[in-house]
Amino acid sequence: MAEEPTKAPLVITITGHRPDKLGGYETPNPMYSLVVKGLADAFEKLKPDYVITGMGLGVDQWGAEIALNMSIPYVAAVPFDGQDSKWPPRSKAKYAWLISRAYQKYVICPGEYAAWKMQRRNEWMVNSCNLVVAVWNGTPGGTYNCVTYAAAQGKPIEYIPLPPAGMEVDEFYEKLVQGKPNEPKTTDQPSKPGTKRIVEI
Numbered sequence: 001m002a003e004e005p006t007k008a009p010l011v012i013t014i015t016g017h018r019p020d021k022l023g024g025y026e027t028p029n030p031m032y033s034l035v036v037k038g039l040a041d042a043f044e045k046l047k048p049d050y051v052i053t054g055m056g057l058g059v060d061q062w063g064a065e066i067a068l069n070m071s072i073p074y075v076a077a078v079p080f081d082g083q084d085s086k087w088p089p090r091s092k093a094k095y096a097w098l099i100s101r102a103y104q105k106y107v108i109c110p111g112e113y114a115a116w117k118m119q120r121r122n123e124w125m126v127n128s129c130n131l132v133v134a135v136w137n138g139t140p141g142g143t144y145n146c147v148t149y150a151a152a153q154g155k156p157i158e159y160i161p162l163p164p165a166g167m168e169v170d171e172f173y174e175k176l177v178q179g180k181p182n183e184p185k186t187t188d189q190p191s192k193p194g195t196k197r198i199v200e201i
Helices: 030-046 059-069 089-100 115-127 142-152 169-177
Strands: 011-016 050-053 074-080 104-109 131-135 157-159
Touching (some): 011 030, 011 115, 011 142, 030 059, 059 074, 059 089, 074 115, 131 142
Parallel strands (some): 050 074, 074 104
């Protein structure tokens, strides 16, 4: 009797904005709650074997936290040496904590910062995955460059829903999940894995 072919692992790359485009650096906030729920839902639906993250502030690290919380191995794709060198101490500590728990860490471009290294990192992540999960609000920048490259390579892209222009985050969240982001749900069902906040450093 012939053996069944081994299923290839599903590898997803996450890309998305820094906190300044998603509600600010003080978390949790309504936009943070929306994005984290969207990422957790995407991970639960896709059931990836590995997640690749660029380890930047914002979506990259939120995705790493969710993967860690859901026991999904994540790969840290560091764009250059000293990625966190200009970050405040608390952000550096969080970065080191997440790096230490990564399944693998790759420095894509050795040496110090250069703008082109961010896109080279994005290209490496896209080339290394089967599918991209994107948190993109339609603005230009690194996330736009990443999804544009992914589309050019024919990689499927799963977009996390964000509120349209002019709609408040709470209103959008309520329409999406029928409950406010910072209010407990009136249900006896246990919360889904991946949605709780990882302990702050």
